[in-house]
Amino acid sequence: MSARRTHKQGRAGGGRIDRQKTVRFIFDGVSYSGHPGDTLASAMLANGVTLLGRSFKYHRPRGLLSAGVDEPNALVTILRGEAREPNIPATMVEIHDGLTVVSQNRSPSLAWDFHALNQLGGKLLAAGFYYKTFMGPAIGPLKGTRFWMFCEHFIRRAAGLGRAGTVAENIRYERMNAFCDVLVVGSGPAGLTAARAASDSGANVILAELDPHFGGSANWSDEEIDMKPAADWAKGIVEELRGRQNVRLLPRTTVWGYYDGNTLAAIERVSDHKPAPAKGEPRHRYWTIRARKVVLATGALERPLVFPGNDRPGVMLADAARRYANEFGVLPGERIALFTNNDSAYQAALALKNAGAQIAAIVDVRTEPSEAVRALAQAAGAELLAGHAVIGTEGAKALSSVTVQHFDADGKRLSGATRAIQADCLLASGGWSPAIHLASQAGAKPEWDSRKQAFLPPQPTQEWLGAGAFTGSFSTTGAIAEGHAAGVSAAGGKAAPFDLPGVQPEPLDPDPAPIFEIKAEGKSFVDFQHDVTADDVRLAHREGFVSVEHLKRYTTLGMATDQGKSSNVPGLAIMADALGKPIPEVGTTRFRPPFSAVSIGSIAGERYGDIKPDRLTPMHDWHVEHGATLYSAGLWHRPQIYGLPGETVEQAYVREVKASRSTAGIVDVSTLGKIAVQGPDAAEFLDRVYTNLFSTLPVGKARYGLMLREDGLAFDDGTTWRLGANDFLMTTTTANAGKVMQHLEYFLDVIWPELRVTVTSVTDQWAGAAIGGPKAREILASCVEGTAVDNAALPFMGIVHGKIAGVPVMICRLSFSGEMAFEVYCGSGFGTHVWQALIEAGKPFGLVPYGLEALGTMRIEKGHVTGAEIDGRTTARDLHLDWMLSKKKPFIGSAMMDREGLAEPTRLQLVGIVALDNRPLNGGAHIVEELDQDNPHGSIGHVTACCYSPMLGKYIALALVKRGSALLGTRAFVSDPLRKRFGPVEIVSNHFFDPEGSRMHG
Template sequence: MAQRYRLDRGGRIDRARPLTFTFNGQTYEGYAGDTLASALIANGVHLIGRSFKYHRPRGHFSAGAEEPVVIQLGEGAYTIPDVRATQAELHQNLAAKSVHAWPTVNFDLYAVNQYASKLLPAGFYYKTFMWPQGAWHFYEKRIREAAGLGEAPDEPDPDFYDKRYAHADVLVAGGGPAGIASALAASRAGARVILADEQFEFGGSLLSRHHEIDGKPGTDWVAEAVRELEANPEVRVMPRTLVFGYYDHNWVNMLESLTDHLAEKPRDVPRQRFWKVRARQVVLAQGAIERPLVYLDNDRPGTMLASAVQTYVNRYAVKPGNKAVVHTNNDSAYAAALDMKAAGIEIAAVIDQRKQPSGPNTEKARGAGIEVYAGHGIIGTEGGKHVRKVKAAPLSPDGSRVDGTPVEFDCDLVAVSGGWTPSVHLHSQARGKLVHDAEIGAPVPGEPLQANRSAGACNGTMGLKSVLAEGFKKGAEAAGALGFEAGTQPAPEADDSDFRPARWVWLTPSTKPVGHGGKHFVDLQNDVTAQDLYLALREGYHSIEHVKRYTTCGMGTDQGKTSNINALHIVANARNMEPQEVGTTTYRPPYTPVTFGAWAGRDYGEFFDPVRKTPMHSWHEQAGAVFENVGMWKRPWYFPKAGETMHEAVYRECRQTRESIGMLDATTLGRIDIQGKDAVTFLNRVYTNGWKTLKPGHCRYGVMCREDGMVLDDGVTMCLGENHYLMHTTTGGAGGVLAHLEEYLQTEWPDLDVYLTTVTEQYATAAIAGPNARKLLAELTDDIDVSKDAFPFMTWREGHVAGMWARVARVSFSGDISFEINVEAHNGLHLWQTLMTAGEKYNICPYGTETMHVLRAEKGFIIVGQETDGTVTPYDLGMDKLVSSKKDFVGKRSLQRPDILDPNRKQLVAVLPDDPSEVLEEGAQLVETVKDEPPMDMVGNVTSSYLSPNLDPDKPRSFALATVYGGRHKHGQKVYAPMGDKTISCTITDPFSLYDPEGVRLRG
């Protein structure tokens, strides 16, 4: 198909490289250097989508990231939803289609919503779908069918993504004139600079306008500047790189596109690279976004920002229309009108809301024969899938009403300019203050809270000469703040026409009240109108954040780049307030959407979670172990023999351990080395029990709480020497505990002389348990006396086991006599093999985590995260003796609250099913009174449930641990567990009475 709207000459496209692409199944042609938007316009395709709520026709509106209309890019596994055609670089065989339209964008059945618009005002879904009761599932299905802006691919992403870290003296965000000038100034001073811009060409507005700098075209100045920067080894020049997030301590995130613009995607190159940059200084130079004007039916395809029309004409050599009306309130649109006229677009009229338009561009337009209607505003448009006529009229002095006879203009293009909004997004993300600038009608950067400065249009500076001067100044200041000698660099000569003279009519009136006879659209993607904003105010939503959420204004994929400022002023006027009083909505990263793939990088599939394996892992594999994932570790779950089920294997492992000896790979326990003269003070503060009496060679069990008094972790800590301790944590909680301890040391007790080092992976641990454990250990050591008197419970000894240095702890999680043998990690496999070989005569068996759970539960020992759920205190677990009344510790005050001491709180108990063969389900609810049907009053729930071979010598015996309201006072009482088609009757008992209640075996 011929590109009938392509200009014969001009533009920055490569006419020697024609490209074909498809849109909605139709094949078109374009050129290298086009975006999908410019190529569609060249082919006369203006209807590209539908709006979110009313499914009204939507066309090209902008030329950049502010575009509210999105499309679906690519096919199959490569498809990407919600892409802006303005940002999609054209390549051979690119395929795209419209979204949010069914069955086609030209004939969308959901467009019937337009005719029911009075039934679909802001917030209608909060009120409409509540009746009749129970009908929500019917509504939900239909709403889901009609909602959404794109389709996620069904297949796995075939691309891969990378992450990279970088440091810079000065990071410049934005490659327009201000950004280039800043980078030049900083780099010439000797600073290490990163210059990043989202577009594939540097230059920003200079690529779209006819400016001269130092007597030559602005694009020539850009080319020379970029060559200088690229030749500097201390400068990284990054096109196609979006700076989208600005966090604390000058931590900046960027997204670099590497293959999106290529027809053939190299398989060895990532699609995108996620950059994480720490910059000493940041210069923000993201420019400004042109605002639309809010007038009646201002959403018809063919309505575009004036600067976008100028970009398409000058940069891409395409005509968005043949006959245009320009609607403006400032001088900048006149430059666009002149460029449009030069490109062969007939200018029917310039509708200027100002009473006495003035400015260099205004006079040039009049001199070129362009008719200007001063003091007028567009009060309505006509057209279906494309604008074909506008109606304008004089406005009253205050701009609140029509004050004269309307005049009509035929046109197929409306270029609008409501002034310029500085892109303050990154400044705000960095927690910088905003100050409302009445001259430009928008907020500008105020005092920054980080080491950054804004330059150019994003700082409210609009004239090119002023922008360049400010860019050089801010770049030099950034380098100078770091000690570089920047000197004074004069700005080049350039046109300095300013866009500030403007008249602010935030809501152009029509001949009827707002909300009658058509719609004044504020948000083109979400179909938010001025009437919706008024409705939100009437319903009590006065905060601008509440108005945003109630109306969804600015909540689309464009994040309100063209709608939020207009909405802010409409709300301010309606409330008779100053814009500064209303404030702005929160600017959150990312600046524009970022793919999930970029966030994930290579951390997906098998790399999503790091896999940690103990030194004995290969032995476990050869022994046929079944593994489970615990805190990133691969832990043996059980070791089945040929033909054994899981339950049979666990039953055997439990019995052999109690009768002779079993061995557990306990390498995965978290270990934190604690040193410093205040180490014991630190332990005293983080654990509920006392630690000052713990001597070297001894161990102590401790419970750790959060500030709310709830159990965070537990474990055994060994005193290795004066001011030196080794803390053990749960496998899954190790990272969280270390973070918890580090936070307190850094924020609450920075005066303490304490140093924490994670040493989990420095050791391998084999825990042997059972009556023959002492015999086996005695055979393998010559320098450790393992007798009961010499090596009592809760002590540790250092020596050699199987010829290797070892630290052996006399602790037990099984409830039996047990020794935990710790060796250097590289000796772990040898230790394990030696123990297994030497233990054959004792019928030693390896056991996994499931057997470990059964053995510890038989003894009444808890597992944090299983018997606890973030609402359980030490008192609830029966650990009252471990809560010191003589010292302070984290959580102590919370543990003194009356509700924490309430005897009717859920407390740990054991539950014995009356039928020993019935095993309760973990998580099962417990009741005291059984009814024929729910609801029933729940009194507790099962936390652990097993079948034990050891509680009854004659037969297997089921048992469970549970938390029950007032459980410690209900020993001997009945509870019931409704489980599907049956109810299991149980008896509550003491959890510590099930196995060896006196601890004879434990201390034997």
């Protein structure tokens, strides 16, 4: 048995471990042994290893500080073959046979770290050193550069803690969605009682606990301080809940995010504690939980005290030491001293005495501890030094002694002679901070309690209740009572009497003295993970960083995986002292998710590789069977070309364009966004959304519309069809369908909730085909039943209803290609049937299907705009669409569209470009007035879309060019240095082909 293992069995001897079995694991290449139930932290402690990490900035030696998720020092990397997972707290790693772990942030080893030389940097490495050191102009041999450019490589190599893996993992992850009446987060006495009470009321309950075992510390309470009844009670409740059908228990599950609508995110560590997952078992499971009510029983985290040398290996939180003894049967030291400002450390002292440790002394900053804690100190065999403070620690890479001195808590002054106490472990307790992270994420500021010297949870802004230490109730009996009441309330039931025989209220005072820092010579650490000292906090104040948010970012206090778990309140107390203000006036930073680290694999779940969903049109299989080359357009798979054997892409689309313009062509347009806008105020709503009028649109007609953003820039274009007095069908560009839907919903929900309008996405309900060309009307006339399609029945922008091959269809005469064209819509389930009927009807007329390349070519020839030109920076005037800006009504963006900057004559304007050397052009290529291939410069615009024009026999493009309208007919150059394309171009109108529109109107 290890010398560090306690000799007791059972609850007081390490109830979580199985001493009858041995587990072997590797840390930094050395083999160690432990017992099932051990964490890596407890097993290393049992093996006498106290040095487990190096600090981020100074590379100081660090040991364990805590026993849970708040561990800032002992962060390790887990190796699984060649895969590696960094920055895992050793306190959260359950050991198993074959576990391989390496330490971090050291070179070449923990014991001998070359970067420990950083400690010699002293004040040079104080808060903000990188801002000050690397941003000024360089001198000497670096003249003409900046010092940062020289140092950047070395700084980036030193940044961070663990090194991320680059090898793909052969590991499964899962995602789950769950719904419940009551989610209980935390399974201490409060959480267990809440879960049972909610379950008793008939609610469906989920109980999530981040540890492997339910019951919290009560499950392993020390029988020698009369807490055995609480432990027995906790075990009984857990067994009772296991047998209930309306309760789901989730051990090893961290609820890490609280979002709107009572939606919470959690990660379940399903098989991390096993040598290998069972067949089909995931490593992690990501839970999205939607709860009607949430009970937050997340407990509290013990705070460290700030004093010189408080980061030396062997300095630990008092409750962490108690947990190691009670839960894992491990003593953190043989001769232990304690330093505290509150009563809870005395319980830890007695527990450790009962576990076999020698308690050298209890150092208490308070001059008059209560009789109850004096009795505990006497029972622990400890010398009580009231009105004293620890002012330093000694030891090379482990603690050997502590130095104490008389302390006046009222004046916060040290006086008198110093005294050394021999100890290999110092336990510190600075009071308790309720773990309010989830409540803060839910949307409100925490509230300061001066008596408890802690931030308590805010008033709920969502449907949650708090219980136990989370609310500041640090007694077992108080937590049980609060948990019962919260569970009943969350389930909407009535409170029933409950009893906990044998558990008496603790006689201890949980409220600490308002002392967090002992000002003495030496480095006193506030944030152990980021090497933030008390001097760093005061330096930030002197340099003007008085906001806690600025303090956090300037010093890195409470960032990364710490998220203020241990460092937040001490850091704020020091800042408050520097400002001369009380802590509540200084405030606290808002906690943000995740509460603790979350594996990226669990977030992705089963979705890896190309995680975008595949959207296929109803005619997709027909396109594949008929030789279409498909590519992704947004999320949709659309035909690019229907190539013949041996054809290039250009040859194929040139053939398709020529056929479409000479006879007829057909293209699948099912991907266009389609939104049903319905209700008594639908016309008024469209008038506000579009720049042009829609309330005057007759039933049975369509109109082209343009939308602006609120800032006056172009947002989207499309046609909207009036199907009835209060019934419109809006079409949008394929790429912007989702954004337009969000845009409409936002304005209806937030800006104009009084409008009686509903908007519904119907993109997937309609299949669409556009048929255009000189023969298009004849082809339709040969297959459409129930309606005529001549000019009288179906004028430009007109709508008719009929049937094709027995299927009801809706037809609108409009054109994107510039030819006489018609869009035919039917129910998506009949899309292929109607498509094939149109193909058969068109065969005698030479109808050809065409893809996006031909579609793009014909729109460029006509000068029509798409998302390439409506790119979030252009206005209606830039695109020559100012004729659509109504002067009769206001609309979204009308108040901002005439800003001086948006009417500037030098803005980029839409033009056409013709390559005078008849060579292909490239999208994104710059347009310049003077060509300089060696030093490209002087861009006046760029190409947005380009193609070979079969109608002109030239390579053409659309472009956005400064003062474009004024440059029509002039020459410039294309400059594309990345693709080595340079050459002369002519700037022309964007309407290359049939500018009068005679072909479209027939």
